[in-house]
Amino acid sequence: MDERMTDAVLATEELTVRFGGHVAVDRVTCRFRAGELTAIVGPNGAGKTTYFNLISGQIPATGGRVLLGGRDVTRLSVAARTRLGVGRAFQLTNLFPDLSVLENVRLVIQSRRGRDFDMWSMAAAHADLAEAAEAVLERVRMTDLAGRKVAALSHGDQRKLEVAMLIALDPKVYMFDEPTAGMSVDEAPVVLELIAALKAQTDRTILLVEHKMDVIARLADRIIVLHNGALAADGPPREVIASDVVQEAYMGKALEDV
Amino acid sequence: MLKRILSGDMPQSRALGLILLAILIGLAFAPFLFPGTRSLDTAARICVFVALAASYDLLLGYAGIVSFAHTMFFGLGAYGVALASDGMGRSFGALAAGSLAGALAAAALALLVGLFSLRVRAIFFAMITLAVASAVAVLFSQLSGITGGEDGLNYRIPRALTAAARYAEEPFLGMRLTGKVLNYYLVFFGALILFLALLRVVNSPFGRVLQAIRENEFRAEAIGCRVVWHRTAATVISAVSAALAGSLYAIWLRYVGPDTVLSFEIMVDILLMVVIGGMGTMYGAAVGAALFVLAQNYLQALMGAAAEAAAGVPGLPLILDPDRWLLWLGALFILSVYFFPTGVVGRLRGR
Numbered sequence: 313m314d315e316r317m318t319d320a321v322l323a324t325e326e327l328t329v330r331f332g333g334h335v336a337v338d339r340v341t342c343r344f345r346a347g348e349l350t351a352i353v354g355p356n357g358a359g360k361t362t363y364f365n366l367i368s369g370q371i372p373a374t375g376g377r378v379l380l381g382g383r384d385v386t387r388l389s390v391a392a393r394t395r396l397g398v399g400r401a402f403q404l405t406n407l408f409p410d411l412s413v414l415e416n417v418r419l420v421i422q423s424r425r426g427r428d429f430d431m432w433s434m435a436a437a438h439a440d441l442a443e444a445a446e447a448v449l450e451r452v453r454m455t456d457l458a459g460r461k462v463a464a465l466s467h468g469d470q471r472k473l474e475v476a477m478l479i480a481l482d483p484k485v486y487m488f489d490e491p492t493a494g495m496s497v498d499e500a501p502v503v504l505e506l507i508a509a510l511k512a513q514t515d516r517t518i519l520l521v522e523h524k525m526d527v528i529a530r531l532a533d534r535i536i537v538l539h540n541g542a543l544a545a546d547g548p549p550r551e552v553i554a555s556d557v558v559q560e561a562y563m564g565k566a567l568e569d570v
Numbered sequence: 571m572l573k574r575i576l577s578g579d580m581p582q583s584r585a586l587g588l589i590l591l592a593i594l595i596g597l598a599f600a601p602f603l604f605p606g607t608r609s610l611d612t613a614a615r616i617c618v619f620v621a622l623a624a625s626y627d628l629l630l631g632y633a634g635i636v637s638f639a640h641t642m643f644f645g646l647g648a649y650g651v652a653l654a655s656d657g658m659g660r661s662f663g664a665l666a667a668g669s670l671a672g673a674l675a676a677a678a679l680a681l682l683v684g685l686f687s688l689r690v691r692a693i694f695f696a697m698i699t700l701a702v703a704s705a706v707a708v709l710f711s712q713l714s715g716i717t718g719g720e721d722g723l724n725y726r727i728p729r730a731l732t733a734a735a736r737y738a739e740e741p742f743l744g745m746r747l748t749g750k751v752l753n754y755y756l757v758f759f760g761a762l763i764l765f766l767a768l769l770r771v772v773n774s775p776f777g778r779v780l781q782a783i784r785e786n787e788f789r790a791e792a793i794g795c796r797v798v799w800h801r802t803a804a805t806v807i808s809a810v811s812a813a814l815a816g817s818l819y820a821i822w823l824r825y826v827g828p829d830t831v832l833s834f835e836i837m838v839d840i841l842l843m844v845v846i847g848g849m850g851t852m853y854g855a856a857v858g859a860a861l862f863v864l865a866q867n868y869l870q871a872l873m874g875a876a877a878e879a880a881a882g883v884p885g886l887p888l889i890l891d892p893d894r895w896l897l898w899l900g901a902l903f904i905l906s907v908y909f910f911p912t913g914v915v916g917r918l919r920g921r
């Protein structure tokens with residue numbers, strides 16, 4: 313292990329997954345440090361979400377390793393990795409639809425504070441959990457929706473709640489998968505502010521899948537490019553965006569916006 | 571105070587509150603309100619089945635786990651009491667030891683079944699519980715040297731709990747205060763405590779996690795919940811509660827047999843009670859159990875009377891014949907599911 317390996321909060325080594333004959337993530341080796349925000353870009357179907365699924369454990373890798381603080385977590389369950397500090401906001405909204413907004417966030421905090429197996433006290437008596445959940449909702453400006461059932465929320469609000477739940481989890485490694493997709497122009501800045509604030513905290517590692525280049529240019533310290541599942545480029549935003557490989561691999565409309 | 575006893579889970583509907591109060595008062599004063607062996611027996615059965623249905627609702631309604639092994643756990647508790655009373659002779663010690671042994675056996679079996687099979691898809695879990703429950707039922711019928719086989723076991727319980735014990739010379743409010751009444755109150759308070767304990771569990775942080783897992787297992791894992799452990803814990807708690815309800819039933823009946831405590835028919839009954847009352851609320855289990863046991867006991871009598879009254883009308887006596895009571899129960903069930911898909915309680919709470 314070299315120097316950079318040891319100070320990496322999260323690292324993947326030759327991480328690979330095949331679905332039948334299709335290699336969705338192809339030997340991706342990459343390290344992520346605390347305080348660093350890495351944008352992950354690539355065309356649709358490049359394997360960005362699948363790369364996240366391998367890191368947080370929703371899909372088992374067929375090859376390679378995932379290291380968290382130097383520890384091999386490749387065989388651990390999703391829950392175990394979450395407890396070790398990997399947190400995820402999903403691209404496709406993934407909430408508890410029949411529960412209230414507050415309850416969704418409260419459950420995250422309850423789990424983080426290790427009270428999931430408390431069977432004998434009243435959930436309502438844990439006022440600190442509800443307070444912490446309210447504080448998170450305040451940060452995403454959803455206080456007025458606290459009592460609403462999630463299934464009744466607008467799509468944009470569900471997306472915001474998705475981010476709120478990750479904020480409530482407060483992991484070491486934050487993984488945002490297109491957090492502002494489907495949000496209105498008023499809502500997106502709230503979420504981007506939150507991500508900027510996390511970055512300013514300097515002890516969190518942030519991975520951000522994003523298509524909007526203006527967002528990336530503003531927030532990212534580094535960009536990695538996935539193309540057909542493989543790592544096609546890795547470096548500071550200016551260099552990567554200017555590089556030939558990106559111009560070829562990622563000649564989408566998004567780049568023209570820059 | 572009331573809020574604490576109910577673990578903060580208030581009925582949230584005046585009608586539901588009144589129905590629950592009626593059930594509670596009816597059961598609490600059953601020996602005086604409904605004198606007679608038959609009605610006291612019905613009341614005791616309601617008590618037992620309220621606790622049993624509530625323990626099943628923890629699994630089905632709150633955790634979203636479909637299990638067909640619930641009567642097996644009920645049977646373990648009942649046979650625990652029967653075997654202990656048979657082996658140790660009539661004593662309170664035997665009742666306690668039998669209940670404890672039954673509960674421990676249920677916990678161990680639930681832990682095994684849970685850990686081995688709650689990882690797999692829900693349908694496989696349901697199948698595995700069915701297989702294990704059938705195997706245990708066969709085992710209890712075959713081991714006739716120990717369990718009495720198909721005939722079951724008759725055993726004696728402490729004299730203090732039988733009609734032979736007299737606690738007062740004079741009848742009180744028209745009821746002779748015998749050990750039978752004491753026995754009834756043992757069943758009543760035992761079931762009440764079980765019910766309140768289950769109410770407590772479902773309203774705890776643990777209960778909330780169960781609901782989250784039922785809603786979206788995938789997300790529950792991603793917020794760090796160890797889903798298999800939660801499900802297994804729920805299975806164990808539900809199994810132990812069912813076993814204790816079984817012990818109460820065995821103390822009341824002084825007889826256990828495969829048909830009374832292990833049959834698949836009881837499993838179906840419990841399922842119906844929970845669905846009729848409303849899944850995912852403990853009160854639903856209570857209302858469902860009370861309605862079901864009453865229908866089971868009095869529908870036949872009611873139909874007999876109706877058939878006599880309709881004797882002149884051609885055709886009617888045929889469908890009102892008391893032997894058709896199951897048909898009517900089935901019809902009632904279909905109607906109730908059709909009109910109250912969220913159960914009686916869901917309907918009363920306006921959902």
Ligand SMILES: Nc1ncnc2c1ncn2[C@@H]1O[C@H](COP(=O)(O)OP(=O)(O)OP(=O)(O)O)[C@@H](O)[C@H]1O
Binds near residue numbers: 331336358
């Ligand atoms: N569970 C799976 N089984 C089979 N194929 C899969 C599975 N998950 C992803 N894939 C395939 O892997 C490839 C990468 O998909 P992925 O969702 O990771 O892309 P993405 O980069 O996130 O795209 P987008 O920008 O559209 O979100 C796609 O071809 C997809 O069809």
Ligand SMILES: [Mg+2]
Binds near residue numbers: 360361403489
């Ligand atoms: Mg994606």
